[in-house]
Amino acid sequence: MTDHEAVTRRHRRAAERDAAHAAERRHVQIAGRARSSRNAKLRKLAFGGIVVAVLAVGSALAFGDFFNRPTAGATAGVIDVQSSMAGFTPGEIKVKAGETVTLNWWTKDAAVHLTGGVHTMISPDLGLSESLPAESTKLVTWTVPDKPGTYDVWCDSCCGGKDAPQMHGKIVVEPASAADVAGPALG
Numbered sequence: 001m002t003d004h005e006a007v008t009r010r011h012r013r014a015a016e017r018d019a020a021h022a023a024e025r026r027h028v029q030i031a032g033r034a035r036s037s038r039n040a041k042l043r044k045l046a047f048g049g050i051v052v053a054v055l056a057v058g059s060a061l062a063f064g065d066f067f068n069r070p071t072a073g074a075t076a077g078v079i080d081v082q083s084s085m086a087g088f089t090p091g092e093i094k095v096k097a098g099e100t101v102t103l104n105w106w107t108k109d110a111a112v113h114l115t116g117g118v119h120t121m122i123s124p125d126l127g128l129s130e131s132l133p134a135e136s137t138k139l140v141t142w143t144v145p146d147k148p149g150t151y152d153v154w155c156d157s158c159c160g161g162k163d164a165p166q167m168h169g170k171i172v173v174e175p176a177s178a179a180d181v182a183g184p185a186l187g
């Protein structure tokens with residue numbers, strides 16, 4: 001082997017090594033780019049997941065609030081009812097089947113007008129049999145039976161009692177949720 005041949009061979013080997021290194025570097029770069037685009041995709045997926053989760057929680061809260069709106073314009077679960085010589089005011093209250101409500105029941109009437117010194121609130125079908133002393137306020141916590149429908153409620157201790165039409169009110173028991181309206185339970 002001449003010196004010239006040896007030099008040429010060394011050069012060729014060096015060139016081959018360089019080419020191999022270059023190829024390896026390209027390979028690493030390509031893998032890196034693929035990895036970072038994969039990471040970007042994962043980040044997008046994760047972000048999308050978070051957006052979906054936030055929307056789901058938000059709409060659950062919004063619709064939950066919608067379906068749990070208090071009835072009769074009262075604060076949640078507390079319903080104002082007045083008893084007087086004219087009967088119940090309001091004359092009709094709406095409640096939901098199975099819910100526990102508090103009636104904020106009050107009267108300004110004096111005992112002298114009331115049998116036994118009380119107004120009463122009677123509705124056997126709804127499990128109500130309450131009395132309210134003259135000139136007082138009483139909180140009545142009541143669990144509404146799971147029986148949607150319109151029920152009669154009356155006072156039997158003043159002004160003619162059950163026989164007097166004005167001594168009657170209505171309690172409307174609505175289905176507990178929208179699902180129940182569509183369900184067979186209503187029929």
Ligand SMILES: [Cu+2]
Nearest residue numbers: 119120155158
């Ligand atoms: Cu009464």
